Amino acid sequence: MKLLSAKQVQMTLPSSNSKTYLELMDGRSEELQFTQVNPTKFTVNDSEFSLKSGVTVDLEIENVELVATSEVLWPGQQVRVRGGVNGQGQPIKASAAVPVGKKMADGVQAESFLYWVIETPEGTFHNNQPIHMKGRITGLPPRNATFHSEGTIAIYDEKEDQVGTLYGCLQSN
Template sequence: MNLLKSKKIQMTLPSSNSKTYFELLDGRAEELHFAQVNPTKFTVNDSEFSLKSGVSVDLEIENVDLVATSSVLWPGQQVRVRGGIHGQGQPIKASAQIPLGKKMADGVQAESFLYWVIETPEGTFHNKQPIHMKGRITGLPPKDATFHSEGTIAIYDEKEDQVGTLYGCLQSN
């Protein structure tokens, strides 16, 4: 009998809002405001404890499904972002770090590494380098939390040609 079976807890984030700056190589750009189409499902994996650093909680985000209506790049048309199993085909990795002597409810650092499939009127795009999102959470699911990205991420078409960049990503749960 194995007493050390790993525990996985399924959770759902019912709603969130996101925005990102989307810039094409020809210089056209737009700040897209996304709404969540379907609840985001994720799995909380067993935590790891270290006497030096505290507890590390690992998560797998199974699906991201967002939609925005363009007003500049493709006026009136939808842009859809998918991530996770229904996006690039595998869960998105995320984690939270709980320092020694603290509880998650005190507010702890969390981060995620997003790979997106972006459906636009000009074709389907994707990023090869993850969008590194950072935020502070007080519980799971991460309600009342805001995550932001730093830097610029190149996006590519289906032929692997760069078509533009993403930056200034922000997600509020």
């Protein structure tokens, strides 16, 4: 059963901070501390309601733009991350699950699946498998929320050769 009536709601997340570990194939690695360059725009789509499981709210994150200054891999140089329409060309998918009898304000599970374009001094990299982020939110936009990743994600250059991995991704809004 649809909860909303074929409407989409546009929202903006004004700021966030992120970090991730980037390890290159030669063994060099760095924990990169990112700041958000522009507000992140996203769309809240129609939601699905089930008497057994509650409401699932689907989101499309339209743009992510982050920047970090490298201290180890490329001292003093910038690493830029783009995601969404201005990154890999498609919105990033995310969702929040509100169980029966709960409200989002009570704190509910949310997840997103990130595809990044990573601009570095050594070239432009990307991931083919999404970075699966999980967290708890109490509203939309997801303020005062922290999301984290699990596992390791391979990153590739423009020729599809693996150049390294990402892990330990953390985002705080």
